[in-house]
Amino acid sequence: MSWPDRCGELNTIVCITIVIFLLIALITYHPQDPAWSSTQSSISIYNLEGRLGAYCSDALLTLLGITSFLIPYFIALKAYYRIKNRSFKYVEMQWLGMACAMMSLSALISLFDQQWTVYPEGAGGWLGRMISWWMLSALNPFGATLMLSALFVISLSLILQSGLQPWILRVLTYMKSMFAHPIQYIQSFNHNNLTTPKQKIKQKISPQKTQHTTINTPQTASTDARPYIKPSTRLLALKKLQKKSSYNDGVLKDLAQNVEEKLKAYQVKAVVEATHPGPVITQLELRLESGIKASKVTALSNDLARLLSVQRVRVVEIIPGKSTVGLELPNPNREMVYLREILESETYQSAPSALTLALGKNIAGEPVVADLAKMPHLLVAGTTGSGKSVGLNTMILSLLYKASPDEVKLILIDPKMLELSVYQDIPHxxxxxxxxxxxxxGVLKWCVQEMERRYKLIALLGVRNLASYNEKIDEMAARGEPLMHPNSDENNPETFEKLPQIVVIADEFADMMMVLGKSVEQLIARIAQKARAAGIHLILATQRPSVDVITGLIKANVPTRIAFQVSSRIDSRTILDQQGAEQLLGSGDMLYLPVGASTPTRVHGAFISDDEVHRVVKAIKTKTQHQYDDVLQQVVEQGESSGVGSTHDHQDPLYAEAVKIVAQTRRASISSIQRRLRIGYNRAATLIEKMEADGLIGPMTTASAPREVLMPQPEKNETCDS
Structure with missing residues (x-):
């Protein structure tokens, strides 16, 4: 073999190797892999060709989109011509045709697909998007499509050695024969395609195997065979260039001196030892003179805010690990904290838990995340407009970005019908x-039943919690020995299946407490007491931080709390058992009290707009289908008729007790029944109306006059029976 022939053979082998490498890299592309266009630091690489394949596929798909698959085809075409010993006279024209074909096709794809989110820059890539944008600025969509299609056809004529004429003649000849003898054509088509020789039909009977059924865990099923692809953080807003705080070293020194003078005017001698500027506030550490109480500085917070011309001043009497007092002053220019910053941070990316919640940044500007599994339940409260709803959205999106539907399932309760409806039909x-x-x-009752069912399954495996339960199932599955249920039938054995964690999020549980009363409180308390080991967690949010909503029973079982801005110290004590939330700045500013901590941490909540939420939810819906739990669906549909304390129930179990109270107190009022029985207004009003219908009390004459009690007053040892 001559040297030129050997070089040609080596060139062909190299071309084939490049084709295979590019095809595998493009086919196994994954958005979560480290790449040029991503700032994510993923530990695992899903591309079959490793880091190099991930970077190559990202670069090509970012630039050209789906059209990148033409590159291996063109290289393979070149190798084919070399194997057949064919030469092309105008090589430059062929390469020009390939380039024009990829550009025109990518622009055409970008024209008709504006919602593709799998690839970094859409289906047509960055180049196709720019070309289509330029074409649309000069032409309308029809004209742009016509021009790009013509350019693509011209490009094909440059690529193919024989040109397009043979292909056009073939199509015209075929159409001519079809229209010349249409009847013969249809008959030949039916004869050739619809008849099958009998000798080709063979039936293969395979031996019947023993079937293994799984324990009914409908929440782990999925109608979509495709794996869950987490949404890209590119759907979220980037951090914008913001005006930095004017707190430089000189300004901080003057501020410290000013604070010392203002405190000295109130006979409080203190020295500012350190300053910590952050994105929203600046913390000053005060060293108080011996004999001065920290509570004296706390009492001067409003006066200091007035003298320093700031919105609010918050005093931190105890800084963990230090003997100084903290003084938190708002910055003149507040920086916005974006959710994308937190999700792309190393703190969130390296968190192992599937229930990692992105909260925001602390006073030093460092990302703050929390593990819901360790909480294990969360109470969120704040006034209207304090950032509570945005905080709930950031928590939900944190779960969607971190966990697949097989790992975490959600139950969303939204009595206001406004905040959480955007998440309808997501696969989680x-x-x-x-x-x-x-x-x-009914949903809370189902959670209690599911909790009891899970405890039985966990006990059968001899483990202590859901995490150990799933680990044992994975361990036995890796050995090829699936765990069989001991109580299953031998002919139809059942195997244990992995169970997802369940997060119940109630946006305004105050409505539930007011309408349904003590029954809901007992259900919430029961779930909060026992559901941690079963993998069921609660996130309760309310804008009414009062003692009749956040009761002592709920606070005792939900130790982790987040307080947004409130209107009074009483509300702050109701949420956190200490004051401080009334001094917050609003707009996502919060106090986070983790379980086991006595001092809350100030966190500036991450912001996310409604448009970003819609984009992320739409991307998730297009990639993965949803499937609801059938049993839970039936419970929800029957909830109104079987709910606890339904206002439409004419045989209320508390009716006899209500009659007894009215007979003893000789006072028939809704407020009295509501207070004595600890029920909602609607239910108490229904009981009073039923007493009037039964002739036990008289009608209401005026708004101020009490109703007449018609029933006799019972004796001391007599019980009143309706």
């Missing part, structure tokens, strides 16, 4: 968003 939901208060009671 066990049931559609619950908006009726009566249905919410």
């Amino acid at each position: 939901l066990l049931t559609p968003v619950v908006t009726d208060v009566q249905e919410a009671t």
